[in-house]
Amino acid sequence: MKAFLKATLLALLFGSCLQAQEKKTINILSVNDMHASIEHFPKLAYIVDSIRQTDPELLVFSAGDNRTGNPLNDRYEDPSYPMTALMNAVGFNGSAIGNHEFDATVTGFRSQSNQSNFKYICANIDPNDTLKINVQPFKFFERNGVRIGVLGIIQRGTNGLPDTHPNNIKGIKFYPEEETIAKYKWMREQCDILILLTHCGFEADVEFAKKFPYFDLIIGGHSHTKLDKPEIHNGVLITQTENKLKYLSHTQIEVENHKVMNKTTHLVPVKKFNKSVPEIQAMVDKFSDNKELQRPVVTIDEDLTTFNELGYLLCDGLQKMTDADIAIQNFGGIRYGEFPKGTMTVNDLLRLDPFGNEAVMYELTGEELKSLLIDCRLHDEDRSPVISGAKYEITIDKKNPQKVKGLKLFQENGKPFDMKKRYKVVVNSYIASICDFPHEKDEKSLFKVCSDLLMEYLENQKHVNYKGKDTVKEIFR
Amino acid sequence: MNIYVNEKKIRIFEGAKVRDAVTRYLSRQKKDLSLIHSAEIQDKEGHTIDLDGSLCKESSITVILKEQ
Numbered sequence: 370m371k372a373f374l375k376a377t378l379l380a381l382l383f384g385s386c387l388q389a390q391e392k393k394t395i396n397i398l399s400v401n402d403m404h405a406s407i408e409h410f411p412k413l414a415y416i417v418d419s420i421r422q423t424d425p426e427l428l429v430f431s432a433g434d435n436r437t438g439n440p441l442n443d444r445y446e447d448p449s450y451p452m453t454a455l456m457n458a459v460g461f462n463g464s465a466i467g468n469h470e471f472d473a474t475v476t477g478f479r480s481q482s483n484q485s486n487f488k489y490i491c492a493n494i495d496p497n498d499t500l501k502i503n504v505q506p507f508k509f510f511e512r513n514g515v516r517i518g519v520l521g522i523i524q525r526g527t528n529g530l531p532d533t534h535p536n537n538i539k540g541i542k543f544y545p546e547e548e549t550i551a552k553y554k555w556m557r558e559q560c561d562i563l564i565l566l567t568h569c570g571f572e573a574d575v576e577f578a579k580k581f582p583y584f585d586l587i588i589g590g591h592s593h594t595k596l597d598k599p600e601i602h603n604g605v606l607i608t609q610t611e612n613k614l615k616y617l618s619h620t621q622i623e624v625e626n627h628k629v630m631n632k633t634t635h636l637v638p639v640k641k642f643n644k645s646v647p648e649i650q651a652m653v654d655k656f657s658d659n660k661e662l663q664r665p666v667v668t669i670d671e672d673l674t675t676f677n678e679l680g681y682l683l684c685d686g687l688q689k690m691t692d693a694d695i696a697i698q699n700f701g702g703i704r705y706g707e708f709p710k711g712t713m714t715v716n717d718l719l720r721l722d723p724f725g726n727e728a729v730m731y732e733l734t735g736e737e738l739k740s741l742l743i744d745c746r747l748h749d750e751d752r753s754p755v756i757s758g759a760k761y762e763i764t765i766d767k768k769n770p771q772k773v774k775g776l777k778l779f780q781e782n783g784k785p786f787d788m789k790k791r792y793k794v795v796v797n798s799y800i801a802s803i804c805d806f807p808h809e810k811d812e813k814s815l816f817k818v819c820s821d822l823l824m825e826y827l828e829n830q831k832h833v834n835y836k837g838k839d840t841v842k843e844i845f846r
Numbered sequence: 847m848n849i850y851v852n853e854k855k856i857r858i859f860e861g862a863k864v865r866d867a868v869t870r871y872l873s874r875q876k877k878d879l880s881l882i883h884s885a886e887i888q889d890k891e892g893h894t895i896d897l898d899g900s901l902c903k904e905s906s907i908t909v910i911l912k913e914q
Contacts, residue, residue: 591899594889
C-alpha cells in the first residue's frame with residue numbers, strides 16, 4: 370500500500386511537473402485607428418480566420434478610434450453600426466476607447482458600445498451610470514490555462530479631456546493616465562500576461578513602459594505609428610500598426626510555468642492582402658449601398674451661381690454652430706461654384722467640402738484678422754477668402770496680384786469695424802495650417818469636422834437662401 | 847503649441863495633426879503642398895507615422911520629401 374501511494378504521488382508530481390513545464394503560446398492580433406476602413410474588413414477577416422483555425426484561442430484587440438473617417442460608417446442611420454457589426458463578425462475580444470469614439474457624442478458611443486459583442490476597456494473614464502455606456506476598466510481572459518489581464522487607457526489633451534469637442538463627452542469624467550495605471554498594479558499578481566491597451570500615442574506608450582515595467586505588452590494607437598519591428602522598451606513590448614487597416618500586428622507570447630518566457634510581434638499587411646471572406650464582403654457591400662448619402666439636408670431657395678455664395682454657405686454654418694463672431698473659408702476649399710435651387714443632399718454637401726478638416730478657433734483683434742485674411746489669400750493662389758460675420762474690401766496691385774495694397778474691414782451691415790476688439794474667428798484646419806501670421810493668443814482645434822457642423826446647421830434650417838451673398842470686394846488698382 | 851519639424855520649431859494650433867504640421871512646414875519652406883502626399887514622415891525614433899496621426903506639445907517629426 371505504501372509503495373502504491375508513493376508511486377501515485379510520484380506520478381502526480383511528475384505529471385504536474387510535466388504540465389508546469391509545458392510551453393504555451395498565446396496569439397494576439399491587434400489593430401488601431403481603423404477609422405472606419407470597412408472596405409478592408411473582408412481581408413482582415415480572412416487573416417483572422419486563418420490564424421484562428423490553428424489557434425481557436427486567439428485574442429483580437431483594437432486600440433481605439435474604430436470610427437470616423439468614412440461617411441459610409443459615420444453617417445449610417447445608426448452611426449458606426451457598420452464598424453460595430455463588422456468587428457462583431459470578425460470576433461474582436463476587446464477595444465480601447467479612442468478619442469474619436471465620441472465624435473457622434475455620448476449617444477453615438479452608447480449605441481456603439483452596447484451593440485458590440487466585445488468590451489470597450491478603459492480605466493481612466495468614469496461615465497455617469499445614467500449614460501449607460503458599456504465600458505469596463507479591465508478584463509481578464511483565460512486562454513489555454515493562461516490568464517491574461519487587459520487594462521485600457523484613453524489619452525487626455527492639455528485640457529484634461531480626450532481630443533474631442535467637450536460637448537461630445539458631457540457627463541463623463543476622465544482621470545490622469547499614469548495615476549490610473551498605477552492603481553491597477555494588483556492586476557500583475559492575478560494574471561500570467563498583463564497587457565496595457567492604450568489610445569495615447571507611441572511617445573506616451575514609451576513613457577508608460579519606463580514607469581510600469583511590469584506590463585508584458587502595450588498595444589497602442591492614436592499617433593498612427595508603424596512599428597514594423599518588435600519594440601522593447603524597459604522590457605515591455607510595444608506594438609502599433611499605423612492606421613486604416615494597412616496592417617495588423619501578430620504578437621506571440623510564450624508562457625511557461627505562468628511566466629512569460631518569450632514575446633515577439635510582427636506586422637501583417639491587410640490592405641494589400643489578396644484574399645477575403647465572401648460573407649464579410651457581402652456585409653461591406655450592403656453597408657456601402659448607403660441611402661444616407663442621398664438623404665435631403667436642406668432646400669436651396671434660389672440658384673447659387675458663384676463660389677462666393679457657396680463659400681458663404683460654408684462660412685455661415687461654421688460660424689453659427691461654433692458661436693463664433695466671424696468665419697473664414699479659403700476660396701480653394703469651395704469645391705464647386707454652382708448649385709441649382711432645390712434639394713441639397715448629404716452627398717452634395719460632402720462634395721462641397723470633402724476634406725474632413727476640423728474647425729479651429731482663434732481669438733483675434735481686428736488687426737490680426739486683417740493679417741489672417743491677407744495671409745490666407747497669399748497662400749491660396751491669390752484668391753481672396755470668403756467671410757461671414759463681417760465684410761471686407763481688399764485693394765490689390767493690378768500689376769502684381771500677390772501684392773495687397775490695403776484691406777478694410779466692416780461689420781456685415783456695412784457699419785465701421787472695431788479694430789481693437791477681440792473676435793472669435795473660426796476657420797478650417799487647412800487655413801490654420803497654411804496661415805502663418807502674427808497673433809497673440811493661441812488658437813485651438815474644436816475637434817469637430819467642418820462638414821459635420823455644416824450639415825447639422827443646415828438640417829435645422831430646412832430652407833436657406835444665399836443668393837447674392839458676397840462679403841468680399843476686390844479692387845484692382 | 848510648439849512642435850518640431852525637421853528640427854525647425856513650428857507654432858501650430860492645439861489639437862493639430864501630423865498633416866497640419868507638415869502643411870505648415872511645407873508652406874513655410876515655400877514648397878509645393880502636394881509633396882505632402884509622397885512624403886515619408888517619421889517620429890523622433892524613426893518610425894513611420896501617418897498624416898492623420900496626432901501630435902502633442904513638443905512633438906518632433908521628420909519629413910523626408912520625395913521631390914517630383
